[in-house]
Amino acid sequence: MLENYLHSKGEEALYLGQQFSRSFIEKNIAPEDVISIHKTSIEELIKDMPADVSVSFDFLIEMMIHYGLALKEHQSLIRKQE
Amino acid sequence: MLENYLHSKGEEALYLGQQFSRSFIEKNIAPEDVISIHKTSIEELIKDMPADVSVSFDFLIEMMIHYGLALKEHQSLIRKQE
Numbered sequence: 001m002l003e004n005y006l007h008s009k010g011e012e013a014l015y016l017g018q019q020f021s022r023s024f025i026e027k028n029i030a031p032e033d034v035i036s037i038h039k040t041s042i043e044e045l046i047k048d049m050p051a052d053v054s055v056s057f058d059f060l061i062e063m064m065i066h067y068g069l070a071l072k073e074h075q076s077l078i079r080k081q082e
Numbered sequence: 083m084l085e086n087y088l089h090s091k092g093e094e095a096l097y098l099g100q101q102f103s104r105s106f107i108e109k110n111i112a113p114e115d116v117i118s119i120h121k122t123s124i125e126e127l128i129k130d131m132p133a134d135v136s137v138s139f140d141f142l143i144e145m146m147i148h149y150g151l152a153l154k155e156h157q158s159l160i161r162k163q164e
Contacts, residue, residue, distance in 0.1 A: 021145040031113055031149045035142065042138050053135055056124050060117065063103040067113045067149065074156030 028075065030068035032061045110157065112150035114143045 024034060039057040043049055106116060121139040125131060 021148040024145075025148055025152055031146060034145055034149075038138070038142050038145075042135065046132055046134050046138075048132055049135065050128055050130055050132075052128050053124065053131065056120065056128075060120050063106075063116055063120075064113060066103040066107055067116075067153065070107055070156060071149065071153055074152065074159065077156065077159055 025071075028072075030064075031071070032064040032068050035061045035064050107153075110154075112146075113153065114146040114150050117143045117146050 021034070035057060039054065039061070042057075043054060103116070117139060121136065121143070124139075125136060
């Protein structure tokens with residue numbers, strides 16, 4: 001899907017990404033995992049990727065872990081209310 | 083801070099990033115904004131960045147928008163309970 005987007009750079013692939021993120025949230029996939037999957041995909045797709053960019057993704061993953069935790073808290077709150 | 087991390091690749095800078103993300107969440111900064119800031123920083127820092135990598139960040143930003151929305155919902159739930 002990311003490959004499709006990089007090739008087309010189109011709105012359509014972007015829309016697919018949005019749909020995907022919705023199903024990720026429903027499946028309780030953490031935002032840091034999304035970045036991690038993204039990192040792996042981009043490393044496979046782009047052969048001349050500067051090492052610093054890969055490293056920068058690790059930084060982003062760390063930052064997202066707290067967002068993931070905040071979200072998890074939210075999901076358990078919702079379960080309590082149900 | 084990201085520059086520091088790229089240079090040192092150290093645990094310390096990673097720890098700073100974690101602290102940062104906590105203050106981002108407290109200030110209601112959305113995860114898609116974190117990626118956006120990250121994209122701008124990395125483009126400034128890495129001169130030989132492949133265009134596809136920049137484009138891939140836009141894709142990631144779109145994905146994070148839904149995580150941001152889920153988080154916002156969480157924060158308004160908490161405010162209601164207070």
